Amino acid sequence: xxxxxxxxxxxxxxxxxxxxxxxxxxxxxxxxxxxxxxxxxxxxxxxxxxxxxxxxxxxxxxxxxxxxxxxxxxxxxxxxxxxxxxxxxxxxxxxxxxxxxxxxxxxxxxxxxxxxxxxxxxxxxxxxxxxxxxxxxxxxxxxxxxxxxxxxxxxxxxxxxxxxxxxxxxxxxxxxxxxxxxxxxxxxxxxxxxxxxxxxxxxxxxxxxxxxxxxxxxxxxxxxx
Amino acid sequence: xxxxxxxxxxxxxxxxxxxxxxxxxxxxxxxxxxxxxxxxxxxxxxxxxxxxxxxxxxxxxxxxxxxxxxxxxxxxxxxxxxxxxxxxxxxxxxxxxxxxxxxxxxxxxxxxxxxxxxxxxxxxxxxxxxxxxxxxxxxxxxxxxxxxxxxxxxxxxxxxxxxxxxxxxxxxxxxxxxxxxxxxxxxxxxxxxxxxxxxxxxxxxxxxxxxxxxxxxxxxxxxxx
DNA sequence: GCGCCGTAGACTGTAGGCGAAAGACAATTC
DNA sequence: GAATTGTCTTTCGCCTACAGTCTACGGCGC
Numbered sequence: 001x002x003x004x005x006x007x008x009x010x011x012x013x014x015x016x017x018x019x020x021x022x023x024x025x026x027x028x029x030x031x032x033x034x035x036x037x038x039x040x041x042x043x044x045x046x047x048x049x050x051x052x053x054x055x056x057x058x059x060x061x062x063x064x065x066x067x068x069x070x071x072x073x074x075x076x077x078x079x080x081x082x083x084x085x086x087x088x089x090x091x092x093x094x095x096x097x098x099x100x101x102x103x104x105x106x107x108x109x110x111x112x113x114x115x116x117x118x119x120x121x122x123x124x125x126x127x128x129x130x131x132x133x134x135x136x137x138x139x140x141x142x143x144x145x146x147x148x149x150x151x152x153x154x155x156x157x158x159x160x161x162x163x164x165x166x167x168x169x170x171x172x173x174x175x176x177x178x179x180x181x182x183x184x185x186x187x188x189x190x191x192x193x194x195x196x197x198x199x200x201x202x203x204x205x206x207x208x209x210x211x212x213x214x215x216x217x218x219x220x221x222x223x224x225x
Numbered sequence: 226x227x228x229x230x231x232x233x234x235x236x237x238x239x240x241x242x243x244x245x246x247x248x249x250x251x252x253x254x255x256x257x258x259x260x261x262x263x264x265x266x267x268x269x270x271x272x273x274x275x276x277x278x279x280x281x282x283x284x285x286x287x288x289x290x291x292x293x294x295x296x297x298x299x300x301x302x303x304x305x306x307x308x309x310x311x312x313x314x315x316x317x318x319x320x321x322x323x324x325x326x327x328x329x330x331x332x333x334x335x336x337x338x339x340x341x342x343x344x345x346x347x348x349x350x351x352x353x354x355x356x357x358x359x360x361x362x363x364x365x366x367x368x369x370x371x372x373x374x375x376x377x378x379x380x381x382x383x384x385x386x387x388x389x390x391x392x393x394x395x396x397x398x399x400x401x402x403x404x405x406x407x408x409x410x411x412x413x414x415x416x417x418x419x420x421x422x423x424x425x426x427x428x429x430x431x432x433x434x435x436x437x438x439x440x441x442x443x444x445x446x447x448x449x450x
Numbered sequence: 451g452c453g454c455c456g457t458a459g460a461c462t463g464t465a466g467g468c469g470a471a472a473g474a475c476a477a478t479t480c
Numbered sequence: 481g482a483a484t485t486g487t488c489t490t491t492c493g494c495c496t497a498c499a500g501t502c503t504a505c506g507g508c509g510c
């Protein structure tokens with residue numbers, strides 16, 4: 001399986017090909033939805049979006065189709081696509097599921113993690129703490145996402161990872177105002193989590209992660225009062 | 226909100242409307258895949274399917290799109306759709322996730338279930354046992370699915386239910402040869418589960434359901450030897 | 451004989467168009 | 481004046497057509 005060209009394997013930029021149009025439309029729409037440029041309940045007219053993005057209706061339709069199966073838009077027959085309107089109940093259920101998935105990921109990570117993986121986690125944690133100390137909210141949020149993603153990767157379960165990724169994005173969409181406020185305490189909990197994983201302590205890793213994600217739910221409900 | 230026509234409210238058959246074509250194509254293809262009429266790895270040519278189903282390529286494309294996001298087919302760019310080939314690793318991961326989701330459903334069901342719900346569960350269980358006693362394998366499998374669906378319904382978490390439904394169908398696809406053999410023991414475990422739910426015992430319900438789904442995994446691995 | 455290149459076929463990706471259903475609004479009737 | 485009905489516009493669902501890309505095979509040079 002060796003290349004005969006002598007070129008290093010990864011160095012070739014792969015001849016940047018702008019993948020299928022539908023995927024780019026999908027990402028564009030997802031961006032517009034998560035940033036609230038398209039508001040919940042809004043009617044998404046295919047021809048309008050197509051014109052706005054400079055493509056035909058077909059790729060737009062396929063992107064909407066996918067967004068529908070992932071729960072971002074509701075596709076009412078013969079009426080079109082509407083940005084999904086999250087309810088309190090659904091948000092709560094989503095958090096329940098996220099807690100479940102993340103806790104399992106922590107447990108699996110505790111069973112599989114090697115030493116080099118743990119140092120990687122600690123580096124991510126440090127970087128996140130630096131961002132918090134520097135009041136870099138966006139950076140802290142980004143590092144938080146990367147840390148959780150790393151834990152999920154260590155769990156080594158792709159099915160779990162895929163589900164968690166979807167649930168996570170939707171949770172972040174619902175809770176954007178909240179998530180940005182949880183700065184300091186969050187990273188203390190991250191430290192505990194890493195320690196538990198390093199100790200190969202499944203029980204504790206699960207418990208810590210469960211408590212960690214449940215805190216987000218509490219924050220949300222407190223905000224309502 | 227009374228009708229002035231004098232027609233009985235529910236008796237009108239609602240004018241059977243054959244929903245969107247893409248949905249029917251989706252279900253047709255899903256049926257073909259789960260029944261192995263379309264084998265794993267097989268190249269699905271859009272025009273072929275379209276001609277075979279008597280529709281144009283468009284609904285077929287949209288159905289394939291959806292099947293792709295749900296993990297039934299792989300969509301390689303500029304090459305088309307291929308029926309997903311399940312690997313040992315993936316099957317195992319899928320089972321892990323299913324165990325997780327079902328166990329959580331059992332826990333939630335134990336916290337919410339009312340008395341009438343429990344009698345409903347027991348009726349389903351009885352019917353399943355009758356099917357087993359009568360060597361009605363298809364009937365037993367169907368009742369098994371309905372029982373699990375009922376537990377999921379009692380959990381009252383729609384997000385969880387949707388994820389579990391998807392995972393479940395794929396598990397059933399991977400394990401069809403196995404699932405059909407687990408007849409008798411399975412229903413004993415169901416009885417235990419219902420008892421735990423009736424006692425509002427979250428811990429026990431979770432543990433029983435976990436053991437129950439894990440048995441399927443064991444059966445699978447034993448089969449390989 | 452072996453390997454490379456070019457060409458042809460097949461299939462996907464995208465665009466545009468037509469018929470039909472749903473909602474809005476105005477005209478009409480009681 | 482209120483309800484109903486007819487019409488009209490908007491938008492979707494599906495089909496057809498065309499362009500781009502990948503694969504396979506046969507010819508050509510070494």
